Amino acid sequence: AQTVTQSQPEMSVQEAETVTLSCTYDTSESDYYLFWYKQPPSRQMILVIRQEAYKQQNATENRFSVNFQKAAKSFSLKISDSQLGDAAMYFCAYRTQTGANNLFFGTGTRLTVIP
Amino acid sequence: EPEVTQTPSHQVTQMGQEVILRCVPISNHLYFYWYRQILGQKVEFLVSFYNNEISEKSEIFDDQFSVERPDGSNFTLKIRSTKLEDSAMYFCASSGGGLYGYTFGSGTRLTVV
Numbered sequence: 001a002q003t004v005t006q007s008q009p010e011m012s013v014q015e016a017e018t019v020t021l022s023c024t025y026d027t028s029e030s031d032y033y034l035f036w037y038k039q040p041p042s043r044q045m046i047l048v049i050r051q052e053a054y055k056q057q058n059a060t061e062n063r064f065s066v067n068f069q070k071a072a073k074s075f076s077l078k079i080s081d082s083q084l085g086d087a088a089m090y091f092c093a094y095r096t097q098t099g100a101n102n103l104f105f106g107t108g109t110r111l112t113v114i115p
Numbered sequence: 116e117p118e119v120t121q122t123p124s125h126q127v128t129q130m131g132q133e134v135i136l137r138c139v140p141i142s143n144h145l146y147f148y149w150y151r152q153i154l155g156q157k158v159e160f161l162v163s164f165y166n167n168e169i170s171e172k173s174e175i176f177d178d179q180f181s182v183e184r185p186d187g188s189n190f191t192l193k194i195r196s197t198k199l200e201d202s203a204m205y206f207c208a209s210s211g212g213g214l215y216g217y218t219f220g221s222g223t224r225l226t227v228v
Contacts (some may be wrong), residue, residue, distance in 0.1 A: 045219035
C-alpha cells in the first residue's frame with residue numbers, strides 16, 4: 001500500500017524568507033503523480049502544485065517549487081518569498097496512475113508565517 | 116474556473132439519524148470521490164465512483180455509508196445511522212483523470228451530537 005510521510009508537523013518562516021516542507025512516500029509503482037495541497041483555516045483543499053513521476057524536471061508555480069527525487073522517493077515543497085497568506089496546513093499527496101486514482105495524503109505540516 | 120459545490124456547509128445531527136451530504140461535481144469530470152478529515156487529522160479516502168458505480172472504497176466506508184449519482188449532476192453521500200465518531204469534515208472531489216488531479220469542494224462539516 002502507498003504511504004505518504006510528512007515528518008514536520010509544524011514549521012515556521014519569516015515573511016519574505018524561504019521554507020522547505022518535506023515529504024516522502026513509499027510505492028512499488030513506477031508511474032504516479034504527486035501533489036501538494038494547501039488547507040487554510042477555511043479548511044478548503046487548494047491544489048498548490050503537481051508533479052508527474054516520469055518527468056525529471058521539477059514543477060514550478062510562481063513562488064512554489066518542488067524538489068522531486070524519485071530514487072529517494074522524496075517530494076519536498078519550497079515556498080519562496082513567503083507571504084502571510086501562505087500560512088496554512090500543507091498536505092503532500094500521492095496518486096496512482098491506475099485503478100480509481102485515489103489520493104493518499106500525508107498527515108500535514110502546519111506552516112506559520114511570522115510578520 | 117469550474118468549482119465543485121458542496122451543501123450544506125455545516126450540518127448538525129443527532130446520533131442515530133440519517134444524513135445526506137450533497138455535491139455537484141464539475142460537469143465534464145468522470146471520477147467522483149468522497150474524503151473525510153476528522154479534526155486535526157489527515158484526509159482519508161472513503162470512496163471513489165466511476166461510470167455510475169463504486170470503483171473503490173476504504174475500510175471506513177462500511178454498510179452505514181452509501182453513495183449515489185441520482186440525476187447525472189449531483190453526487191451524494193448518505194450515512195444511515197450516524198455515530199459520534201462520524202463527526203468530521205467531508206470533502207467531495209471530482210477529476211477528469213490524468214495529471215489534473217482533483218478539484219475539491221469546500222467541504223461539509225458534520226457534527227454528530
